[in-house]
Amino acid sequence: MSWSRNKLLYRDAFLCTVMTFIVAGLLYFTFVNLSFLDPFENTFKDFKFTDYYYSKRFNKEQRSDKIILVNIKHADRYQLAQAVNKISAQNPRAVGLDIIFKDRKLAFTDSILKASIASNDHIVTAYFHENDSVVNSDVYFKTDNAKKGYINLNLKGQNSVIRDFIGVKGNNNEKEHAFATKLALEAGFIDESYAEKELKKPIPINYIGNKDVFLNFDIDEILEQDDIPALKDAVILMGYLGDGNTQFDIEDKHFTPLNSEWVGRAVPDTYGVVIHANILNMLAKKNLIYRVSIFPTYVLAFISCFLILVFSIRLYKRNSFVFDITEKIVQLLLSIVLLYVAILLLQANIYLSVVPIILLSLLGIEMIDYYEYLVTYLNKKFKWESHLL
Known part of the structure; x- marks a missing residue:
């Protein structure tokens, strides 16, 4: 029974990660194609978290x-x-x-x-x-x-x-x-x-x-x-x-x-x-400096999002109230840890664009509620099994 529930947990984490990437893609497409957002787009293009490393070095x-x-x-x-x-x-x-x-x-x-x-x-x-x-x-x-x-x-x-x-x-x-x-x-x-x-x-x-x-x-x-x-x-x-x-x-x-x-x-x-x-x-x-290319970066983003969703879905299932209280703390700590890892890599002459990894991981946590609505609907229609139900 425990193995079955874990399988459902990993499946939910995987599908929620896929859903996160789809939503992120749609948001990005909207963001770069609306002209009134151009000033914001240009601002973020000129900003990298790793700039802090150089500005203080x-x-x-x-x-x-x-x-x-x-x-x-x-x-x-x-x-x-x-x-x-x-x-x-x-x-x-x-x-x-x-x-x-x-x-x-x-x-x-x-x-x-x-x-x-x-x-x-x-x-x-x-x-x-x-x-x-x-x-x-x-x-x-x-x-x-x-x-x-x-x-x-x-x-x-x-x-x-x-x-x-x-x-x-x-x-x-x-x-x-x-x-x-x-x-x-x-x-x-x-x-x-x-x-x-x-x-x-x-x-x-x-x-x-x-x-x-x-x-x-x-x-x-x-x-x-x-x-x-x-x-x-x-x-x-x-x-x-x-x-x-x-x-x-x-x-x-x-x-x-x-x-x-x-x-x-x-x-x-x-x-x-x-x-x-x-x-x-x-x-x-x-x-x-060796730059990690786009494909490995997004593979790492997928893995990071998946792992944080395994942890978050399990916590959400056990106690949704505790999850709601700790959600922002988890997101803050995750951002700090990922940024610190990126700076450590930069010290080793490896440049990793950490922004997509951070943003997708944070968005993944926010997507849990929406994923629950989706699996609840699928359960009613098709008897879909989920760790959240």
């Missing part, structure tokens, strides 16, 4: 001291050329210019800047894709030894949070490298086979912190010093890191998981060159 031990940032501020081209020459004289592994020189300016300063770029074999320049076109520096600055990478960071739209990174696009003659990938290759942190194998699909960026996590200099400090030992054998990223008024300066700033505001982000939090530095640090350490 400032682990200097995981950084590479051989990745150095130089804030170019609004320096003119003569100052940039002088800074490139000073940096090159320190024998760095590579120098990345996160700058686009779209137009010609003064012939004299342009010629000096071009000569500075051409004289260093380890300089990586930047370009970016805009709609269906490619935006490069003016052809005047093209050199025979040119090495360049695309600086596009946003994969999903202007206001999206930068969480993912694609390091290599295309194949063979049409192959393109991301800016950080090209620097990692030039510095010898990775080789071409590694890039081909690991970086052709979107991978989560393993953020270690904002600009203060990295050793950084202002361009004025570079120009004022003759000898900077820290630059030797380092990878130098030259880009914009603000010009004094950091609170309201959003030039080349992006939303990232480092933002302390989880929802309703208003002001971008991280400069583009810092994001490139985080990516480069990840590649230098070969500390990539």
Whole structure:
């Protein structure tokens, strides 16, 4: 008799889980197809529970001291050329210019800047894709030894949070490298086979912190010093890191998981060159994050929902009053446990999208009452057996 009742319990838990997934699918379809819900949809797209992990994580031990940032501020081209020459004289592994020189300016300063770029074999320049076109520096600055990478960071739209990174696009003659990938290759942190194998699909960026996590200099400090030992054998990223008024300066700033505001982000939090530095640090350490794909995620969500329903249906059957009192407590504890597991996995470089697992498990508990109405009706019509009856 006991085995028979347990069989009914497991069957009810399974069918209630299936019902939960069907209802969730219908709710999701409604949610994404009603235009007046678009602001809410966009808000939730830009929110991940795991952002808390990055917003509170400032682990200097995981950084590479051989990745150095130089804030170019609004320096003119003569100052940039002088800074490139000073940096090159320190024998760095590579120098990345996160700058686009779209137009010609003064012939004299342009010629000096071009000569500075051409004289260093380890300089990586930047370009970016805009709609269906490619935006490069003016052809005047093209050199025979040119090495360049695309600086596009946003994969999903202007206001999206930068969480993912694609390091290599295309194949063979049409192959393109991301800016950080090209620097990692030039510095010898990775080789071409590694890039081909690991970086052709979107991978989560393993953020270690904002600009203060990295050793950084202002361009004025570079120009004022003759000898900077820290630059030797380092990878130098030259880009914009603000010009004094950091609170309201959003030039080349992006939303990232480092933002302390989880929802309703208003002001971008991280400069583009810092994001490139985080990516480069990840590649230098070969500390990539493995993303659990959609199918295994929903398999885990199904298992989680099923197990919590076995427990909840059994409690509901024994004492519905106790179930009603403890239901919200169980849901809260379940959310905390699942979120904690997701953060532990992230510490082990495994990225699990825990939101669908949490939401489906919580919805499953709410569906027990509706499932009871369904089996009561089926019992009257077809003598359907259920653990709840």
